[in-house]
Amino acid sequence: MNQAMSANANVDTARQWLKRQSRWSPFEIVFWLALLLPFFLFPTYLPLASQIAIAALFALSVDLILGYAGIITLGHAMFFGLGAYAAALLAKAGWSEPLTGLLFAGVFAGLIGFITSFMIVRVQHLALLMITLGLGVLTLELANAMSWLTGGTDGLRVPRTWPIFNYFRFDLWGYTSYGYTLAVLFICFLLSRLLVNSSFGLALRGIRENVKRMPAIGSDHHRHLQKIYTISAAMAGLAGALLAQTTSTVALDVLSFTRSADVIVMLVLGGTGRLYGAIVGAIIFLVARDQLAGINPQYWYFWIGLLLMVVVLFMPKGILGFLSRLAGRRDND
Template sequence: MTNSTLTQATARDWLRRQSRWSLPEIIFWPLLLLPFVLFPTYLPLANQIAIAALFALSVDLILGYAGIITLGHAMFFGLGAYCAALLGKNGWGEPLTGLLIAGAFAGFIGFVASFIIVRVQHLALLMITLGLGFLTLELANSLGWLTGGADGLRVPRTWPIFNYFRFDLWGYTAYGYSLAVLFVCFLLSRRLVNSSFGLALRGVRENSTRMPAIGSAYKSHQQIIYTISAAMAGLAGALLAQTTSTVALEVLSFNRSADVVVMLILGGTGRLYGAIIGAIIFLVARDQLAGINPQYWYFWIGLLLMVVVLFMPKGILGFISRLAGKRD
């Protein structure tokens, strides 16, 4: 057996092991249903967490697996939100088709932007993504006749899901809907990263200059994952518009892009579950700290972030894996 055959067999075995569901994973997802029973008054917050987790998951695909750093991914989140809102405002409130259209639109813009993204690296990449985000924000602000500008958009109530599940004031349907979309996107992401394509992405992240030497078209890999990530971010934005019936310029803001990076740092990049854990920790901490100290709650978030970076550089999940004796 040649070295090449042995390497391929080893890679296949590793991917097969990675694809198996572990017991903690099987337990984790039913736990996300507990707010329906134990914390019904916090369902609106749970809905925000599910949406933020989906957005963080989209960023993790490019940051944690492909090594594409970004500070402007809220552009795609906002595009998805405005697309779904405008569909609803113009009489089309069917949630699932609106969700898919919004995701496809954000994905198309992401595909166009990817031709620029794959040509720069490091600090230049940060500046490009940041600039694209600011450009989109100012464009939305200037097109007030379409986006509502600083006043935002009021979206007519979304139609019932499958013409049966109506969006209620307590947030039962909204959270169930967002959680279902998050789970489906997680399954797709999990299958993606635990494939040969996912291995190629890890290779790009570790050393993009060596990838062409083994025959990998790494730029096309980056373009594909960036497009998928943009579409997923658009889905998250569309969920926000559909479940809250409002869209403001804040969906395109730098703060939203920065917050999602903080979530990934807290949970751990390149792990998928890190996006969800980070979103839970960040939004629950923000909710509780804002209630205790409305003016200075960001101080405590900053302190939490410093503790995690100093003592858990690979995030909370990375720290737990190290305690369990597992290697990345």
């Protein structure tokens, strides 16, 4: 009897916590409104803002598996690249409608993610790193070998994307591109927010903290990991499709290890397991890269490495984790 009452109390506590987490704070509303400022204050930087939104969506997809489920990956660019090539090849086949191309790329990347998830969920730690890295390298080499389809090292030229809803044309200044990428990012963020603030999200946190204890409470952790890995792959495919549609070109670097490593750097900078860390990290990384490359095109990554070391040493939970800790201290004071 007492055990049943204790279990019900724990369930109620979990529900109340999830309800609190689901509420929107004023800071979140201000944050999303601030992302509209480039339209008015920095119109010349709209192409960069589009790239930031795409990178943030890619980082968000990785955060779902790394920050919440504890799946460490060094090859998630595989799904980003597959999404980019899927959208590009569909456009070259004569169908350049952006929304259906986006959906096609997401479904294709998600399908490959589901197939590979059967390997991913059965290994951990170093073996997981090697498998994800190996899958990424194999996909890159396969794309290079199939130059008749992918364009190989020459890249793939994507036909001009049709207007969104047959009304919003992609312009040279980047207004439509940024609005499009920002809208997709916001929708995926909302879905991710609902996902992590649910019982499924709590199960993922439990797997991250101690995967061996989950079967003891009746949780099928393999199936949970397969689900989130598939969702993450589909989301990464959407990011890749956005890149193909907004830049009208796809190169082999969409599948490169560097792209997978860069997104990990973004998450370390912003903070994992926070969702907003993916967006903040993408903003910091790409703005820093843009400014540093203008100062020194050859050695800009040196300063990124220095910034990364400072964050890891003094802000191990990322910039958002550091700010959250500061806010907690002020509240206690």
